[in-house]
Amino acid sequence: MNGLMDYFGQNFGFSWRGLLAAVLVMLPNLLFAVRSPKSMPANLQSAGTVVEILENGSRIATMAGFVLLTKQGHGSPLFLGLGLAALTPYYGMWIRYFFTNRPFASLFTEKFWGMPLPMAVFPVLFFFFMALWLESLPLVGIIAVFGVCHLWNSYATLKQLP
Secondary structure, rough: OHHHHHHHHHHHOOHHHHHHHHHHHHHHHHHHHHHOOOOOOOOOOOOOOHHHHHHHHHHHHHHHHHHHOOOOOOOOOOHHHHHHHHHHHHHHHHHHHHHOOOOHHHHHOOOOOOOOOOOHHHHEEEEHHHHHHOOHHHHHHHHHHHHHHHHHHHHHHHHHHH
């Protein structure tokens, strides 16, 4: 029990770097929420209630984890670079979506170098590499749950689009 208490004593506290990581991914999503999507189908179904609850719960836990469950230092610059490399195409796709007035379906149907669902894959990769950079193994576990559920729900949405 002392080992666990020591771990959280060293790894629990406010992190500006973690807050920045969480905000960077959420910025385009906030703009999306404010700006009504073009031709969004009504009544889209999730992959199921359990998956939806797990996705939303782990999303909240991920955001909180970035702010509270990270070391005050930082790990390998390789993980920072990989995280930023994942964020770059994610932002590029959002910019293209907003400035070319693409339909809602394009967020799910367009591929990136053959990769399906890149708008779901890249933020999960960013979170994963940032958690490694911030040296938070508990956060990596939370992100694994979020990633599986987020991809599963995104795939369920894709299958319902015309």
